[in-house]
Amino acid sequence: MSTLHQEHATHEHAHGPACGHTAVPHGDHTDYAHDGHLHREHSGHWDECESADHRAHGAHAHEHGQDCGHTAVRHGDHLDYVHDGHRHAAHDGHWDDH
Template identity: 70%
Template sequence: MSTPHRDHTAHRHSHGPACGHDAVPHGDHVDYAHDGHLHREHQGHWDECEPSRHVSHQGHEHQHGEGCGHRPVQHGDHVDYLHDGHRHARHEGHWDDH
């Protein structure tokens, strides 16, 4: 999935293992959940790390929620669940793959 390059210009905080924000593995990098956004380091600055299009996770029968065993991460106006290296978000009766 391609991720648009959206520079988070007002981001002065440096994320890392002890910064206090949830680290979210995402492909070949780590995103950090911060104030309802996901940030990733990119060439000396921080990007907003968001999918560029809607991607439905086909065949996902597991229902995420409290006690499901997957870590919840606040993401804007909803909660994503970390599952097998992906973020899943409930969307119109199915799960999206973020």
């Protein structure tokens, strides 16, 4: 899955384990949920961590929701759910893998 490289130019806050924002494992790095979007440290600055493509998470029978046990992360106009090191988002009757 590719991601867009969009630097968050005015981000002065340093994310980390004690910064108060939800840490979201994402492949080989950690994203931080902040004000409805996700930040990732990259080459001395913070990037907006957004998917550049659509990838359905096949064979995902679990229904995410308020009491599912997975961390919910506000992402734009919807909630993503952190599950097994990636995020799931409801989309057109299936779950997308972010």
